[in-house]
Amino acid sequence: MDIGLAKGRFRITMDYYERQTSDLLLNLTLPGSTGFSSYAVNNGEVQNRGFELEIDTKLTQGKLKWNLSGNISFNTNKLLSLGNTGEILGPNYGQSGTLQMNAPVHVARPGLPIGSYLGYRIAGIYQNQAEITAGPTDPVNPKPGDFKFTDVNGDGKIDLNDRTIIGNPYPRFVFGVTNDITWKQFNLNFLIAGNIGQDVVNLNRFQLDGNYAGFRLNVSKDAFDGRWTGEGSSNRYPRPTASGLSFRQRFSDFIVEDASFIRLRTATLSYQFNIPKKSIFRTARLFASGINLLTLTKYAGYDPEINAKGESSLTPGVDFGSIPQVRSFSAGVNVGF
Amino acid sequence: MMIFSSCLKEKLVDTPITAIYSQKPSDINLQISGMYAQLSGFSCFKNAVITPLILSADNFSGTQGDAAVFSQKLYTPQSRYFVEPWNTCYAVINNANTLLKYLESADASVEFKSKTKSELQFLRGFSYFLMVRMFGGVPLRTEPINASSDFYLPRNSVDEVYRQVLQDFEQAAAGLPLYRQQAAAEFGNCTKGAAQSIAALAYLTYGNYQDLNNNASGAQTSYRKARDWADSVILSNQYRLLPNYADLWDITKERAAYEEVIFGFQYTRDPGASLASSLGSEIGTWTRPNGQWRIQPWFYDRMISGDYLNDYRSEVAFTTRFLNTVNNRITVTYPRIPATGELTLTQPFLNKFVDPAPLDNRNYENDFPVIRYAELLLIKAEAENEINGPNVAALAAFNQLRTRARNTNGTVRATPTSLTATGLTKETFRRKIFDERGLELVGEGQRWFDLVRMRAPNGKTMYEQLYASELLPFTNGLPVFNTTNRTWVGGRIAPNTKVAFEAKYLLFPIPTSEVGINPKMTQNPGY
Numbered sequence: 001m002d003i004g005l006a007k008g009r010f011r012i013t014m015d016y017y018e019r020q021t022s023d024l025l026l027n028l029t030l031p032g033s034t035g036f037s038s039y040a041v042n043n044g045e046v047q048n049r050g051f052e053l054e055i056d057t058k059l060t061q062g063k064l065k066w067n068l069s070g071n072i073s074f075n076t077n078k079l080l081s082l083g084n085t086g087e088i089l090g091p092n093y094g095q096s097g098t099l100q101m102n103a104p105v106h107v108a109r110p111g112l113p114i115g116s117y118l119g120y121r122i123a124g125i126y127q128n129q130a131e132i133t134a135g136p137t138d139p140v141n142p143k144p145g146d147f148k149f150t151d152v153n154g155d156g157k158i159d160l161n162d163r164t165i166i167g168n169p170y171p172r173f174v175f176g177v178t179n180d181i182t183w184k185q186f187n188l189n190f191l192i193a194g195n196i197g198q199d200v201v202n203l204n205r206f207q208l209d210g211n212y213a214g215f216r217l218n219v220s221k222d223a224f225d226g227r228w229t230g231e232g233s234s235n236r237y238p239r240p241t242a243s244g245l246s247f248r249q250r251f252s253d254f255i256v257e258d259a260s261f262i263r264l265r266t267a268t269l270s271y272q273f274n275i276p277k278k279s280i281f282r283t284a285r286l287f288a289s290g291i292n293l294l295t296l297t298k299y300a301g302y303d304p305e306i307n308a309k310g311e312s313s314l315t316p317g318v319d320f321g322s323i324p325q326v327r328s329f330s331a332g333v334n335v336g337f
Numbered sequence: 338m339m340i341f342s343s344c345l346k347e348k349l350v351d352t353p354i355t356a357i358y359s360q361k362p363s364d365i366n367l368q369i370s371g372m373y374a375q376l377s378g379f380s381c382f383k384n385a386v387i388t389p390l391i392l393s394a395d396n397f398s399g400t401q402g403d404a405a406v407f408s409q410k411l412y413t414p415q416s417r418y419f420v421e422p423w424n425t426c427y428a429v430i431n432n433a434n435t436l437l438k439y440l441e442s443a444d445a446s447v448e449f450k451s452k453t454k455s456e457l458q459f460l461r462g463f464s465y466f467l468m469v470r471m472f473g474g475v476p477l478r479t480e481p482i483n484a485s486s487d488f489y490l491p492r493n494s495v496d497e498v499y500r501q502v503l504q505d506f507e508q509a510a511a512g513l514p515l516y517r518q519q520a521a522a523e524f525g526n527c528t529k530g531a532a533q534s535i536a537a538l539a540y541l542t543y544g545n546y547q548d549l550n551n552n553a554s555g556a557q558t559s560y561r562k563a564r565d566w567a568d569s570v571i572l573s574n575q576y577r578l579l580p581n582y583a584d585l586w587d588i589t590k591e592r593a594a595y596e597e598v599i600f601g602f603q604y605t606r607d608p609g610a611s612l613a614s615s616l617g618s619e620i621g622t623w624t625r626p627n628g629q630w631r632i633q634p635w636f637y638d639r640m641i642s643g644d645y646l647n648d649y650r651s652e653v654a655f656t657t658r659f660l661n662t663v664n665n666r667i668t669v670t671y672p673r674i675p676a677t678g679e680l681t682l683t684q685p686f687l688n689k690f691v692d693p694a695p696l697d698n699r700n701y702e703n704d705f706p707v708i709r710y711a712e713l714l715l716i717k718a719e720a721e722n723e724i725n726g727p728n729v730a731a732l733a734a735f736n737q738l739r740t741r742a743r744n745t746n747g748t749v750r751a752t753p754t755s756l757t758a759t760g761l762t763k764e765t766f767r768r769k770i771f772d773e774r775g776l777e778l779v780g781e782g783q784r785w786f787d788l789v790r791m792r793a794p795n796g797k798t799m800y801e802q803l804y805a806s807e808l809l810p811f812t813n814g815l816p817v818f819n820t821t822n823r824t825w826v827g828g829r830i831a832p833n834t835k836v837a838f839e840a841k842y843l844l845f846p847i848p849t850s851e852v853g854i855n856p857k858m859t860q861n862p863g864y
Contacts, residue, residue, distance in 0.1 A: 031855035032424040032848065033476045034488050035431025089854060102415040103849060139841075139864050140413060159860075160853055213401075242401055249415035 009061070013054040020080070021046045026108065029089055038091065044082045046114055050075035065182040072175040077113040090115070090315050093203060093251075103251045105201055106315050109165075115316045117167035117201060119251040120158075121150040124235040125228050140248045145228040145239030147246060147254075166253040169317030171260070172197030185274065190267035195305070200259035201251075202301045203320035209254070210246035211238055259304035259317075261297035266290070283336035292327045360443040365453055368436060372429050372460050373526070377602035379613045380421035382705055386467070387620060387782055388418050389845060394784035395803050396636040396775065398684070398831035404629045410836040412846070414864055419848035423472070426464035433461040435481035455512030459527045459535075462505030466539050469498040470786055471845045473861060477501055491857040499543045503562075506536035510566075516575040516599075524595075530575050531600035534708050537566035537716050544723065545790040549798065560723040567717035570599070571734075576710040578741045583653045585709070586689045588702045599713065601706040606696045617700030621690035624780060626659040626668070631684035632779075634671050635811045635829040640776050644769075647752045649745040654779050656688035671816040671825050683815035684831070687780040711738055711777055719770050727758050727766035735770065738777055764794040771799055789843045798843060805838035839863060 003012045023042040030036050052073040059066040082088060090106030107118040126132050128144050136151035138158040152162040176193040208220040211227050228234040238246045247254070270287035297304045303324030376382060392399050392407035399408040406412055412419075437457050440450055468475045475498060476490035510532035514520075519528055544559030570576065579597045584590045595601070604618035623630040632655060641651050661668045661680065668680045675681050692701040714734040721731035736755040743750045756769060771791050774783060793802035813835060814828030836842070841863025852858045 029854055030488055031858065032420070032850035033427050033478065033490060033855065033858075034482050034486070035424075035427045035478075036482065037424070037850075039484075039488075086856075092850070100415075100417070102417055102420060104853065140411070242405065245406070245411075245413075249413045 009058045011056040013052075013056075015052040016050075017052075018047065018049045021048070026088060027091070028085070029091055029104070043085060043088075044108065044114075045080040047078045047080050048075060049078070063183065065180075067180040068177065070175065070177040072173055074173045075170070077170050079108055079110050079112060079114040081110050082108060089118070093318065093320070094206075100245055101203075101206055101247070101249050101251060103249060105203075105251055105318060107165075112165060113168055113170050115169055116165050117169070117199065117251075117256055117317075118163050119166045119253060119256070120163055121152060121166065122252045122254045123148045123150045125238055127231045127235070143239075144231070147238055147248070147252075149248075149250070149252070167199035167201070167256040167317075169198055169200070171195040185272045187270045187272065188267070189270075191265045192262065193265050194260070194262035196260040196262075198259050198317065199256050200299060200301070200304060200306065201318045202255045202257050202299075203318055204301060205255045206247055206251075209237065211240040212246050213240065213242045257299050257301075259297065259299040261295055261299065261304045263292065263296075263305075264294040265292060267293055281335055281337065283334070285334040286332075287334065288329070288331040290327070290329045292325050360439065360445075362443075362445045362449050365436065365440075365443060365445070365449075368432065369453070369456060369460075369526075372432050373602075375425050375429050375432075376460070376463070377604070377705075378425070381425040382602045383604070383618055384613070384699075385418050385421040385425075386471075387705070389416075389471075390782040390785050391624075391780065392630060393842075393845075394788060395800075395808065395834075396633050396779065396784055397630050398633050398834050400629045400631065402629065404623070405833075408831065409833045410842060414846040414852060414860065415849045419471075419845055420850045423468065423848045424850055426468050427478075429464045430461050430478060431482055433457040433464075434479055437461075438481055451512045452514065455509040455532070456527060458505040459509035459513065459532050462502045462509060462532075462539075463535065465498055465505070466502045466535065469495060469502065470542060470790075472847055473844050474498055476855075476858075489855045489857050492859060495546060499539065499546075502539050503536065503543070506532050506539060510536060510569075515573060516595075525601075525603045527600060528575075530570050530573060531708070533566050533570045533573075534599045534713050534716075537563045537570070537713065537720070538708065540566060541716055541720055542786070542790050544720075545792065548723075548792060549790075557724060560720045564717060564720035564724060567713055567720060570710075570713050571717065576713075578710055578714075578737060580741065580744050581746055582650050582742060583746060585706075586653065586691060586703075588692055591702070591704060594704075594706075597710045598704070598706045599708050599710060601704045601708075603704045604702065606692075606694075606702045607700055608696060611697050612699040615696070615700040617696060618690070618703050618705060619699040619701060620705065620780075621692050621695065621701040621703055622698040624687040624690055626656065626686045627661060627663065627682075628686065631686055631831075633830055633834070634684060634816055635808070636775075637685045638672070638829065639772070640779070644753050644772070645776055647750060648742055648776065649750065650742050650776055654687065654689055654776070655685045657685045659686070671818075674823060675818065681818040683817070689780050706781055709778075709781075711741075712774070712783070714738060715770055715774055715777070719767065722763055722766050722770070726763040727756075727761040729758075731766070732756055732758060735773065738773060767791065768794070800843060801838050804836065804842075808835050811835070 001014045022045040024044040024046060026041055026043055027038045028041045028043070029038050050073060052071065054071040056069040059068050087107055087109040089104040092102050092104050094101035105117055105119070106115045108114050109116065126142055126144050126146055126148050132142055132144065135148065136156050136158055138149060149158045150162065151158060152164045155161070174195045176191060178191045179189065181188045205220070207217055209223040211219055211223055223237045226234050226237040228237060228239040266289065268287055268289035270285050273284040275281050275284055301319050303322065305325065306319045306322035379385065388403060389407050389412065391397050392404050393410070397408065399405045403418065437454060440454055443450065465475070474492045474495045477493045477498060478490070509527070510529055513527060513529040513532055516528040516530050540559045540563035544556040544563060547556035547559060576599055577596055579585055579594065585594050585597060605616050607616035610616065622628055637655060641648070645651060657670045657673045659668060666680050668682050669675045670682045670685045690701065690703040692703055695701040714737050718731045718735040721728060721734070725731070739753045739755045742753050771787060774787055788800040788803065789798055791799045793799050808830060811830040812828035813830060814832055816825040816829065817827040819826045841861065844861045846864035847858060847860050852860050
């Protein structure tokens with residue numbers, strides 16, 4: 001729907017859509033006993049439903065001209081069905097090398113967004129043996145100072161059935177605002193954009209936050225300073241150990257973070273010269289601009305806007321050593337002949 | 338504005354093509370070489386499977402990292418050391434099933450097809466045998482996988498898997514050549530002797546399983562078969578014990594060692610690749626000074642005392658004095674007393690997989706023996722003992738090892754003495770065999786299997802006998818050299834390795850590449 005008001009000074013566009021995609025191309029993870037690891041199948045129906053709003057205004061038109069346009073879109077993604085298959089687990093992360101997690105992160109489960117995160121919940125640190133004895137049976141035999149895993153299904157033991165949905169890689173909404181301000185010969189143009197509501201799996205913290213010295217890798221300062229050293233010392237980070245991977249090779253909500261962000265993507269300030277008619281130049285413009293100038297986010301990693309292994313619709317939102325976007329500045333002169 | 342468009346009807350290839358192209362012997366040999374490479378590669382015998390087999394046993398301990406995880410029994414189903422061997426075995430099984438199915442239509446002679454069929458059955462049986470010992474019952478596949486296969490099979494029982502294993506090895510033995518008649522180009526591939534020997538070991542292991550599950554008559558049948566298969570290797574005269582135990586571990590004599598090594602994985606220094614993907618082995622890096630896989634002090638003590646006092650094999654297999662290349666100082670380990678100026682370290686090291694000039698630390702020349710004639714003689718002795726007790730035949734086979742050990746490097750020693758039947762019972766002789774295997778085969782990946790399959794006199798496994806009883810008196814902690822008294826004080830067992838016995842440790846957990854993905858798969862109890 002398009003609406004124009006006030007002699008074209010104000011325009012709104014609204015869109016509502018519902019899109020159903022069937023016969024998705026998915027990589028079905030196969031059990032090892034087949035001799036294969038995955039198999040591409042056409043399976044599944046996904047529904048994307050959303051609403052988009054775009055506004056274009058000329059806020060002021062006098063000596064100071066300010067054009068503002070913005071958009072916001074909401075989208076929900078829902079896997080409708082996988083045919084005969086119940087649910088599909090994503091590929092294992094960390095099958096070799098030093099990550100040592102070797103567990104899936106994503107799941108394609110009907111009724112949920114495709115690629116939702118499936119994992120355990122961690123509820124703090126065991127402070128003493130009494131807490132361990134009172135807690136659910138965990139086959140890894142935790143000691144005081146180890147992570148407390150939650151018995152989600154209440155059956156008294158910790159196993160694969162205690163994995164639950166712990167995050168959504170898709171934003172609740174995304175928005176962008178472009179401002180173009182002109183005053184005399186100066187022009188300022190900047191774009192602010194943001195994704196709000198998505199979770200990212202910070203897989204780097206699986207290695208950095210476990211206080212595990214076995215591979216002689218780095219440990220994050222927070223994790224080391226906040227390590228458990230005795231009863232009551234910490235309810236967040238575990239005791240240091242040289243053996244016995246602290247996260248027990250389980251993917252958990254400890255490393256799932258809210259990666260909502262608002263970013264000043266670009267900003268350009270320019271000055272347009274007044275060129276006399278007889279000059280060899282027609283136009284001349286001096287400008288300075290920057291890209292990725294400012295990011296507001298609570299995400300602990302380098303860049304909330306990442307996607308390692310983004311080639312599959314089943315595996316969004318994982319940060320494992322992803323290289324962050326750079327901030328760059330440039331300045332120059334545009335000359336027209 | 339109007340836009341016209343049209344499309345041509347395109348024929349999309351919609352169904353997979355399943356025709357197999359005609360195979361020549363050279364193609365088939367390439368594929369079989371690939372299967373040997375899978376089993377000997379980084380994801381199986383080069384690294385991934387030898388780590389749990391050597392370090393989850395009682396006689397080694399790991400100082401840090403993955404090695405420590407296994408010796409402290411902290412492993413989980415997610416561990417790549419279970420995932421990769423499992424996946425590798427099934428990849429080999431699927432390749433074998435596929436080739437077996439299409440072998441008939443290959444462009445090759447009848448003799449070639451018969452020998453190849455046996456070779457494929459050997460490789461398939463070997464993979465299933467490895468898995469049933471490590472994990473218990475596993476899904477059985479004897480048909481190749483295609484798009485219409487059922488991807489999710491439940492576990493078969495241990496009995497069913499052994500039935501497949503034993504059938505595969507028996508049929509393999511029928512069609513494979515004798516070692517001394519094997520074509521030179523096929524040196525290293527399996528032989529009749531290899532199939533017969535592993536069949537003997539499989540029957541013996543299965544018999545142990547039946548005994549532990551109260552099927553005494555079934556066990557006796559299995560032991561008889563084990564004894565008969567062992568006899569067929571002995572009578573074939575294809576193998577012998579090398580006179581000098583040290584020659585088995587000398588890489589300048591590696592080819593000749595195959596007079597005793599019935600089947601082994603071959604590695605060679607590989608200039609064309611490095612580290613994990615090279616064709617070299619890496620067990621030398623971990624086990625030799627200053628590696629992370631070290632000998633438990635209490636075990637070393639047992640291997641140099643009692644029956645093994647002054648046993649040449651201990652001197653060959655272990656090292657307690659070496660030049661530390663990091664600081665260029667002579668270093669001695671427990672229990673040796675250092676001379677002036679020498680440094681000390683806590684634990685002895687294994688000295689079998691020695692390469693003076695490896696290309697990198699995952700690129701050693703040393704082969705890995707899977708089964709030697711020495712072990713076959715012990716299998717014969719053990720099977721015979723289970724049937725008839727320590728009789729003449731059993732003792733004769735056993736004592737060949739003692740005789741060879743006394744032979745040292747030419748000079749004959751008085752110890753280890755040959756055993757006589759005086760005072761020996763079936764139970765005590767079985768214990769002697771367990772200990773003999775412990776020294777003769779140390780570091781060759783047999784110890785964990787021996788612990789979980791062999792029975793102590795009280796009818797429980799040797800694993801429980803050690804972890805619930807014999808290891809308890811040893812003081813926790815590693816020995817420390819006291820420079821004032823000039824003695825080794827402190828403990829005799831690496832810290833945190835005296836893990837309390839639990840029945841779950843008699844099997845490894847099913848890896849998550851199966852149990853999380855296959856809804857019909859059940860995990861082993863306790864994991």
